[in-house]
Each structure stands twice: as structure tokens, then as C-alpha cells.
Amino acid sequence: MRSDHGLEQAGGTATMAFGRAIVPQPELGLVDRLRAAALQIDWVPDLGSRIGSLEWWRGAATCAALCATAIAIAPPIGRPLLGTMPSPLSGTDRDEARAQAIAPIAWGGDSGRHMAANDLVVPLAEAPERPIEDRTVTVGRGGGFGDMLQRAGLSERDAQDATALISSAVPLGDLKPGTQIPMTLGRRPNKTVARPLEALSVRARFDLELTLKRVGSGLTLTRQAIAIDNTPLRIQGPVGGSLYRSARAAGVPVKLVETYIKAIATKFAIGRVSSGDTYDLVIERQRAATGEQQLGNLLFAGLDHGDKKTQLVKWTDGTWYEASGQAERQGMFTMPVSMARVTSSFGMRFHPLLGFTRMHKGIDIGTPWGTPIHAPADGTIVYAGRSGGYGNFIKMAHGGNIVTCYGHLSRFATRSGQHVARGQVIGYSGSSGLSTGPHLHWEVIRNGVAVNPRGFSFSSIATLSGEQLRQFKAKVASLLAVRPGA
Template identity: 35%
Template sequence: MAQLDPRRQPVRLTPMVFVTAAALTVGTLIWRVFQPLPSTLPAMDPSAVLALETRALAEAAARPGFAQPTNVQIMLRAGETLSQALTRSGVSSKEAQDAVALLSQAFDVVNLNKGMSVQAAIARPEEGRKPAQLLGLTVRTGPAKQLTLTTSHDGTMRLRALEESVRDERRVAIGTIDGSLITSATALGATPNVTGQVLKLFAHKIDFERDIKAGDTFKLVFDRKVTESGRVVESGNLLYAEINAKGGVTRFYSYKRKGDKDAQFFDEAGKNIKGFLLATPVAAARTSSGFGMRRHPIQGFMKMHTGIDFAAGTGTPIYAAGDGVVADAKWWGGYGRWVRIAHNKDWATGYAHMSQIRVRPGQMVRQGDLIGYVGSTGNSTGPHLHFEVWYKNHPMNPKDAKVPQGTILAGNDLVVFNARKHEIDSMIAMADQKRTQDNAASQTLAMKASPYQYEETGAANKLVAKTERKNIPLRPALSSTRGSN
């Protein structure tokens, strides 16, 4: 039996355990609170960022006395500040100024161009004339960069920067022309830069007004830069173009020869297809008057028309038909604003009735360079380009002029070109095969969804119901081609 020693103080374990545990807990909390933050936070996935933005706006929308927020596009007017533009949308001037002050921490809010656009989420009051509330604001500060401002319930504004990663993409577009080549190619992802290159490329081979018909086909291969969300931020170069029109197929391949500054286009045999002169030096125009004798629309009597008229809207760009030196750039009587380009000692081209001239005498120009804009100056009944071609100072019909042809690749250039051509041909073949498979899959799904199907019975196809009763002809097929409908 233990003896009690009156000189020793009794030890109580329970309070000591509690004190020790409390100390450890407080220490742990202090360590966590004062633990340094990581220097770089992990980047968020753009889809997750967009989801958070949507959630924030949805939560902010639940404000009493205000309607559900609406997305408003605000365009900056000439001489207008961003704060004034936001106030014009209905928010208070103080809220607009606070938003601009926060945005100014991340980008220049002073030197803004007219037409700059911002997307705003604005909640308007259900009653009365109170100012609207700014719940969110998105400003695009670069091709793949944007700033997003959100307002919480207590009115606190927060700013976040989002930058999407950009990838290089090589795209194959195969389609049928419906309406115009530009609209059809654009629907398949071609950018204005790419379609513009196509128009210039075929300008000396195809009249886009007369030669292109609905149902003609095209194939394009081009580069572009695309963000994670699929938005095109930069258009690249056209690598291949093919148009099936006028009963034949024309194919062009891009290739940059050693020592050349820019790539040029060659046909399948390696012949430079850059014609000496463009047949149509103005895009998206129709021929309104041809070469030859005609009754002059102003003077009223028969007179020789020494060129071709292309009707187009005022301001439509006009391009140099070929490489050369600007010989004239002036006002020339009935021709109005006039430009003449000497391409060599024998060949020259002229451009009349221009609204603006963008070249000067003595300037070197390359085929396809901008030289001015369509107008109706001088003796003219409406906006159009009068285009002339001269050979040894004699006017020629631009449609029939036998102009010099391009060069042909040889040696190592031809070997490298053929390797590049094979690579592009393989890409197109794969895209064609996938397109065929996709179309077949779509047709199969459509047939499964239909209560009818085709069966081949003897010499003709018949449409039969997909029921347990077999071989019950409903009506003859419209065509004897298998699978037609």
C-alpha cells in the first residue's frame, strides 16, 4: 500500500492533458495561418473559369428589386471614355468610375480606339428610375486574353485575368459552293485572309461571276491559330487550293523556293501559276461592259470601248494586275482618277474612275498590291472599274490577251516541291475519306430513324416498310441507283 507523503504536491493529469492539447491546437492553427502562400497558383481550365463566372453572375442576379441581368454589348463612340460608355448603358456614374478604376490596374483605359467593344452584364430596376447595376464586365485585351470584372452582393468588385493557350492548327476544308465561294469557305472555317488569298490566286484563271456555279466544289488547306475554346485568333497562310468548275479541276500548291522572300503557287507539274496579269483586278465584281464597239452610255453614239468594266461598290479594293512600276497616278479627263502600270517594255495596264489612288508615280508594285478603290470619277454613270491592257501601246482585250507564262521548277526545288505536294495530297485524301465515312454514318442514322428502307429486288429498287411483313412493295424508287432517295 502506497504511503502518502505530505511534503509532495499531488499531480493532476487531466488538466495537464487538456492544456497540452489546447497548446498544440493553437500552434497548428497559427502555423497554418502564417504559412506562406505558393508563389504561383495553378492555372485554371478555361471551361472551369467560365463556369465560375456564370455561377457568380447567377448569384449576383438574385438581388431584390432588380430584373434578371442581361448581356449588353457596349461600343465605344468617338471621343467617348470607357466610363462614359458604361454610364450610357444605364449604370450610375460612380459605379462606372469604380469599374474603370479597377480595370486601369490591368490595362490602359485611356488610349482606347473608337469601336472597341466590352460585354457587360447589367441588371435593371423593376420599378422606378434607379440606376442599373453592373454585375459583370468582360474586356478583351488581346487575341487570347481578357479581363473579367464581377460585382458581389455587397458591391465589392473583383478583377480576374484569363489567358487561353493558343495552338497551331492545319485545317482541310472540303465543300460545295452554295451562294458564293467566300460564304461557303467561311462556313468551313476559312478566315477572310484565306478567302482573300483564294480570290487573288484564281483571279487570272476563273471569272468568279461567270465561271462559278452552284454545286461546284472546292478544297482548301490552310494554317490558323485557335484558342482552347475553338476561337480563331490568327489566320495563317493558304497552302493548297482546288476549285472544280467549268468542267475541270484546277489545283495550286504553295511553295517557297530557296532565296525567295515569299511563297508562290505552282500547279501539279511545278509550273508557277502566277499569271503575268490578273484577269480580274477587283474582287467580287461583275462584268458590266466588255471590250469592243458599243453605244457610249453618256455620249450616245457608237464608240470603241478599249477595256472591260467591272461593276462594284464604291470603295471596293483594286489590285495591281501584275508586277511593275507605276507610270501614272493622276486625274486624266474622262477617265477620272487614273493609274497606269508599266509591267515591262511591251505590256501595261490602266485603271480608271477610281475614288482613291493609293500609289504614286515611280513606285514599284507587286501583283495583288492595293493601288486604289473603285469609284465613279470622270465620265461615269456609276461606280465601276474600267480596266485596260496594252501591248506595245495598243489596247488589247484583257480576256484574250496572250500574256507571258510563269516559270517551271527544276532540280532540287522540284524534288522538295514534290515531297510537299505528296504530304498535302495525303492530308486531303485522309480528310476526303473521313468526310465520306461521316456522310455514310449520317445516312445510316437517317435510315434507322425512318420507318422505310430500300431493298434491291431484281432489276429495280423498292421502298418497303420496316415491319415483320416482308417484300411488300409500297411504291417504286425514284431512281434505280442503290440507296437513292
């Protein structure tokens, strides 16, 4: 059955689909089928993925073919390529090019335009001086202050006037070596005379600055007081791997670290200091309103070693006292005479005059007649006079139940009750009493028992009391109240 348009509607194959006629495609040829198949192939696959697959080998073959083709058609490497180069410039063109070029000075560059002097340039007979000149002079060791200023360029009169004004404010000896003195010199009428001093400034003391200025034909002095803060500096920190290095890293000067270690070593073995311990230092400090800072002596030395805490404070006598007000002094006696020659040692001996053996409680030191005898340590003369076989005799107490005795003297240089210092002359050797010749008999008695004076070391306990102890306690409290780093 066909419609009016000639299309079959039943009993056959429809040639119309959804209102559009289906046109049969012609059969492709071999070349077209190969071209279509080639378009379906990925000739440049990613060589980083699916390594070893058929697609990967196909891509590798493509890459090899392209490389071989590039090598085959490339020109020979050994044959140079011919090219053209411009001819070198000369004359005016070369000068213009060099004027615009930049060449390193290290390579001898002399590029750029240079203008030569013409007839309008008039040479000067002499170069004019600067109207003012700033100079700085450093205070040295030795030499006069005025001579130093003259060497810096001042006239003799200005140097004398400046020296007189500064010495009227502070002694010139108080100026520390290394102090910088900036000054300004003015214009001079000719080169045959020195420049006049216009201004000079010197830091005479940490709390005082002096300024000289020219007013008219003379110099005037101005004193400027500088406010000073005397709050001490407290530094605390862990010992770590090294006590010395930790303190230095915290900013403590070398000499103060050494002083601290020596003070602590009198109470605590340095070898027992561990990394977990804490050091504590309080140092004298002056801070000026101008920003400068000066560090002084070590005032407090502390070490926190677990349950053991060491706290030492330096008192006015130079001794390190514990916070309780006690101090242990240790030391050794020096020989009381120079060029000492021991003629009889300590111990049992045969007495040359009495003719029998008995205990020799000291040592005999052979000396020429009248040799000065020096105190081996600080002490007080308990007795100075005659004493039987000892002849002229001196007995001295040193504290800590330690007494020294000196026999056979020719004369005395001290009297009973006199306090003497270490090294002070207390008498002169001789041969008084039972003696065979000029010599010194020296005894050391500790706790009432004679001991060998040679190599004798001693220790004593010093304790503050009364008003000194009260002042000491107040100082300890003030030092401990200082905040670290403040």
C-alpha cells in the first residue's frame, strides 16, 4: 500500500524516518578507509604512562623517527655557518659610539665625554680653605693636656685657655685615656697662623660634660650635669653546659665572670656545678640619662644548686661574706725575712748551748744582724719585750686562735697593742738571749700547740656584729630585691 507521495506505509521497509529521508551512503575506497583508520590512532601518546603497552611503543617509534629525521636534514656540525658583520667604525662615528657606551673601569673603560679646559678657565693661585673644620682628639696616657691640643692644631694661647678652663672644673688627671674630644676650628686670616678654637666638648666625668665656646675674643665654659641611675644590674640564668660560657653569653664581662667563679669556689666545688643549677650575679651599674652605661664591681655572687643555695656578698673590707654575716678566710704565711735560709728545722734537736735534745718549737732562719722582719699576715702585737732565752721577743695574734712568735731580735719596730698589716716591719734580727749568732727564731702556735711554720696554711672565721651586721643585712636585702635584667 502506498501513500500519495509514493511511500510504502505497510507491508514493506519504511524509507522515511521521523519526517527525514534516509539516503544510503556510498561504499568507501581503500585509501579513504586507511586515512580514517590513521586518524583514529594517537601517534604521540604520553610516554610517561602505560610504559610497555602497544600505544607506548608506537609513541616511542614516532619519537625516534622524528629525531632521526631532524638529524638527517640538519647541516654538518663541523662546518661553520657563514654570516655578515658590520665594518668597524672610525672617525666621528666611533667617537659618538664610545661616548654612549658603558665599559667597566676594571677593564680600562674610558668611555664618556670629557670637556677640556678652554680659554675661559682661569687657574686658582691657591685653593680656598673651608670656613670651619671639625676635628677629634683622643686623650692618651702621659703628656700634657695643652700639648695634646696644640698637636691637634690649636694655637698656644687657645690651648692654654682651654686647659685652664677645663682644669677649673675637674682635675685633668681624672680624664680617662681614650676619651674623645670633638672640637670645631674656625677661619684663620692666613695659613701662617693656627685656626682659632670655636667650640670644644669633653666628657669630663660620667656625670659631667664640659663645653667650651668662643664668645667675642675669649672662651667660655659651660657645665652640664648628667643624671645618673645607680641601680645595680642583676643577671640570672641556667648554668647549662658551661658556667663560664653561660655567664658570658648573658653579657657578663670576662673579669666579673672570673671574680664570680673565684668567690663561689671558696664555698662550693666548681666541679660539682651541674647544668641544672642557676647562677645569680648583682653588678654595680651606672646608667646616664644620655644612654651610656658603665659596669663596676661584682656585689653579689649566688648559686642555686638544688637544695643547697650559696649567697655571698662583698663587704666594705673586700671580704666575701655569707648572707648570715660570716666569712671564712684562708691563706698562707709568708716568710718574715727575705732571702731566708733555714738553719734549724722544726722538731726534736740537740740544743747547741744546753747540750741535750729537746723539742724545737719553731725554725731558725740565719740572717745578717739588723735584717728587717715583716709580719707574715695581718695581726695585733700581743707582747713586745724581753722573754728569757728568747731575748728580745714579739708575740702576735692573727685571729682564729693563731699566734706567731719572733725571738732573738736586736730591736723592735712595734709596740704592744699595735695593729700591723701583712708585710709591715715589726722588728730587726739579732742575737739576744740564748743564741750562737745572728738569726731569727720563728714559731707558729695554733690552738695552743706549736706547728711547723714552713708551708703553714690557716683558715679563720670572721663574723660581723652590731651596727656592721645591721648594715650588712640591709645591703643583702637591697641586693636581693633587684629585679633580674631591670
